[in-house]
Every structure is written in C-alpha cells, then in structure tokens.
Amino acid sequence: MLLSQMRTPEGTIRVLLREDGGPARELPEAESLYALAMQAIARDIPLAALIEGLAQGAAHDPEELARDNRYLPPLTHPDPAHLHLSGTGLTHLGSAATRAEMHGKLQQETDMTDSMRMFRMGLEGGKPAGGEVGVQPEWFYKGNGHNLAAPGAALVSPAFGEDLGEEPELAGIYVVGPDRRPWRLGFALANEFSDHVTERGNYLWLAHSKLRPASFGPEIRLGDCPPDVRGTSRILRDDRPIWEKPFLTGEVNMSHSLSNLEHHHFKYELFRQPGDVHVHFFGTATLSFADGVRVLPGDIFEISAPGFGVALRNSVTTAPARDAADIAPRAL
Template sequence: MLMSQIRNEDGSITVAVREEGEPARAVRGALSVYDLAREAANSGRTFADVVTTRGVAGVVDLQAAYAEGRFLPPITHPDPAHLHLTGTGLTHLGSAATRDAMHAAATADEAAMTDSMKMFRMGLEGGKPKPGETGVQPEWFYKGNGLQLASPGGDLISPAFAADGGEEPEIAGIYIIADNGQPFRLGLAVANEFSDHVTERINYLFLAHSKLRPASFGPEIRIGNAPQDIRGTSRILRNGAVLWEKPFLSGEANMSHSFANLEYHHFKYGLFRAPGDVHVHMFGTATLSFGDGVRTEAGDVFEMEAAGFGLPLRNRLVVGAEEVVSMGVL
C-alpha cells in the first residue's frame, strides 16, 4: 500500500492510498496520515487495518496534484518541532569508498585507515547482530525538525553561507510514537537527505554542520516492511535536461547494518520516545553526484525514484538570501 497527503484549497488534507499501478483513492474521514498513524499505534491494529475499516471514496489524481504543487510531505505533525529528521551514514556496502575519498588522511602512510573506513569496518563486522544481541552503533546525525521539511515538488533551500548543496538518495523509515512510548514503523519512503559535501570534506568533524539542511521525502510512503533489495535511480536535471544520472541500491541486502540495528540505536534514547512524536530516519546511501565531481547550481532539479515506492521525488535547489543574525542580551 502507498499513502500520500494532498493539500486542498480550503487548507484541509486528503489522505490518498493506492496499490502500485492502480488509481489512488481518498481515505474516508481521515484528517491526516498523522491521525491515522496515532489511531493504529494506540489501538494495537495495523495501519492497513485502520484504513480498511474506514474505507475509501473517490479517485484522487496524484499526477495533477503534483503538477499543481499540492503534495504535502506524506506525514506531518501539527507541531513541526515534534517531527524529527535524523539519519545514519556509512551503512551501505560501497558507501565507504565515496566517504573515504572525501576524508582521505593527509599522510604519507598509505596504510593508515581513516576514521570513516574504521566506522565502515565496524558496521561490516557488527552491524547485523543476531536476534537478542546488540550490534555496533552506526554513525548518527541530526538534520532538524519539521521546519526543515520540504514538500515533494517544493524547494530545497541551501543557506547563503553553504559551500555546497548536494543530493543524497536514501530510504527513510517513518515512525510514530504511541502514547505508551513505544515506537512503531509506519513504512518507508524515498528521501533526499540534502547535505553540504564541500563543508563536510574540509574536516569530518564538520559533518554535523553539513547535515543541518532541509530534507524531503515521499511523495508516497510504502506502508509495511521493506524489500531486502531496493533499486532506484537518482538524477539531476539542469534546464530540463539530464545532467547526471546513476542507479542507487538500498535495502538490507545492500547494507552493512540491519534496519533493526539502526532503529535500536536511534530509539534507545528516551529523548526519541516522546508520545505522539514523528521520526523520519534516513538510512544512508552509497551514491552521490558530488562523488562524481558534479557541482550543483541554483535551479537544478533533483529527482529520485525506487521500484515499489510510488511516484518519483522531485525538488528544486534554491539558494537562500543572506541573513544578518544579531544577538540580543536580556
């Protein structure tokens, strides 16, 4: 099942569901995906069961909604501060090659291993623990909250002080925290974990700064479990023509960590189990246009899609205006 949210002219939301290749239909009486997810998490029912119980109404034209700029992120929170954007890196087989090239040690000792490669090796050795065991924790980063979330079809705004604005095609887990504090995975979606790779390359300790950028995901959430082998395509369009295009792989068959291990090391913190909160947790990638020497420009359009995950995710790169930040003293 694929699920999305459409903004109506009166400000209300239409929740649309469909099976791959079939028309989308509106879920009866649904105010938002967030409300449906909370109902499922707090009732002990599956999300699909909640939708089936409500039933569906008329056909929703998703292509028209996309063209008209009416897609919302496929889940939002009434208070954007309670939607958390986070992620993990060095989680995919092959991800170390791009990162290691960015963070290569400036040393004559070619045998020296970078911290990135050490972290990757740790994941290979302990990222997929057996049931009942605790695996190695991954690299983890914070991107922001719902205020940093761009709608599918919307702009990804790179701040004026940024050195770069580059795409990262990823699969994200979408989570809701039940009233009793238990996390539930709603489903997964294609995500653009937009980052500043030039800043990150200066020194890996700048990773935290480079990740404080907008992100986008959707337009649709794949409800339920993920395939073991996820195959997609990431591309950049400039002036309507393809500037760069490359396949990307995800899913546990192509990863050094299991989803369960990444989820455990995120939700082990009580901070991330606050009732009612939403989490969009991006699982990493091994494919970057930056790694191929591409420098993005304002107006470029990022487009990424994966089989079984619905419509492609598109966002335009926009450079923000200069801001003067003045500090007051109380």
C-alpha cells in the same frame, strides 16, 4: 499499500490510499495520516487494517498531483517541533567494485581514518544474529519539521552553504505511542540534502553539513522494506538530465541491518517522547558530488525506485544572505 497526503484547493489535508500502479483515492474520514496512526496505536490494530475499514472517496492521478505540486509530506505533526529528522551514515556497501576496493583498503591500511574505521565496524558488527544488538553506526541530526520540504517544493540552502548536494535514500517513518514505544509506519523515498564541501573541509564539520532541509515521499510504503531496492537518482537542468545514476539500498546492500539502525536511534529516551514523529534516513552510496557534478540553483532532483510510488522531485535554491548583525543575540 501506499499512503500520501495532499492539500485541497480549500486548504484542507486529504489522506490518499493507493496500490502501486493505481489511482490515489481520498480517505474522507481521515483527518490526517498522523491522526490515523495514533488511532491505530490506541486501538492496537495494524494501520493497514484500520485503513481498509474506511470509506474511499475521489480518485486522483498521482503523477498529476505531483506535476501540480499538491503533495504534502506524507506524514506531518501538528507541531513541527515534534517531528525529528535524523540519519545514519557509512551504512552502505556500494557497488561490487567499490566494496572490493574498500575491503582491500581495510586489509592494507594500518593508519585508518575514523571514517574507514567506522565502516569496518559496520561490516564486522552491523548485522548481529539472533536479535542481539550490533555496533552503533555514525548518527547525525538534521533538524525538526521546520526543516522539512514537501515533495515538489524547493530545498533551500543557507547563503553560507558551499554545496547543494542530494543524497538519494530510503527513510523509515515512525510515530511514538503513549507508552513510549516507537511504531514504524513504513518506508519512503528520501532526499537527505547535505553540504559535502563543508563536510570535506573537516570531518568534524559533518554536523554543520547536515543541518539542511530534507524531503521524503510523496508516498509511504506500508510494511517491511524489500531487502534489495534498486532506484535511480537524476539531476535535471532546464528540463534535461545533466546526471543520472542507479542507487542501491535495502539490507542486501547495507553493512547494518535496519533493526540495528533503529535500535541505536530509539535507545535514547529523548527519541521516545509520546506522540513525536521521526523520519530517519538510512544512508546512500551514490552522490553526484562524488562524480564532480556542481549543482546550481534551479536544478531539480528526481529520486525514484520501483514499489515506492511516485518519484520524489525537489528543486534547489539558496536563501538570501543575512547580515551578521541581524542574527547576533542581544542582551536582555
């Protein structure tokens, strides 16, 4: 079951339901997906069961909705400050060749970088057995709902940014219930847009490099994540692909279990505030930046994977520069 949201010509939100390969049907009784999720929590029933009892309305071609840029982010919060964007890095094994190379380095290096140490910790303790808690991953913050770009919208880099870098991943989508328990709706395609040049300059600038907009959707896949997800990431320029590469995700291709990554996010009471929405990015091993590609304003990112619905497409641009005097704090 795939869920999404669109905006009607009149400006209202419509929740859409579809099975992969079929049309997207409106759920006229649903105010928003957030409202449905909170209703399911209050009634203590699965979201899918609640939705199956709702009447279905007009049908739409999902690809046409994407071409017309009518998709909204599939889950939003009435107050964007209560939607949190975060993620974990160094979580993926990459290709078999890359994995073997990494393992070789782990055996050979005596003076390892912090990144290599973190990667090794994930390999050794990221998938604990029997419900135990594993090693904590690298974690970063990307902002709140004000940093969320709708599918089809532009990802806007600040003028001081040094790189327009896509990161094709899956994100977990969560709502926190009144009892502070996080509830997972499902998983969605995501672009964890980042500044890799800034990160490369000094690893302690990672926090700066991640404060960029992000996008996810257009559809959320309810239920568990398949263990082996194989997608494609492309960059289009003037409607022609300039770079294309497969990406692998899902637990088979990761050094951490999803449950371990979830635990180390929600173990903080700060992230268990009733009613909040969380979009958590699980990482990737595939970047055009690693292949020497320089993304330009106007390029389009396209991320797709079977079973996750319509491809996620976003253009990219750069915000106008601001004079330092305009943003300098003033004394009251």
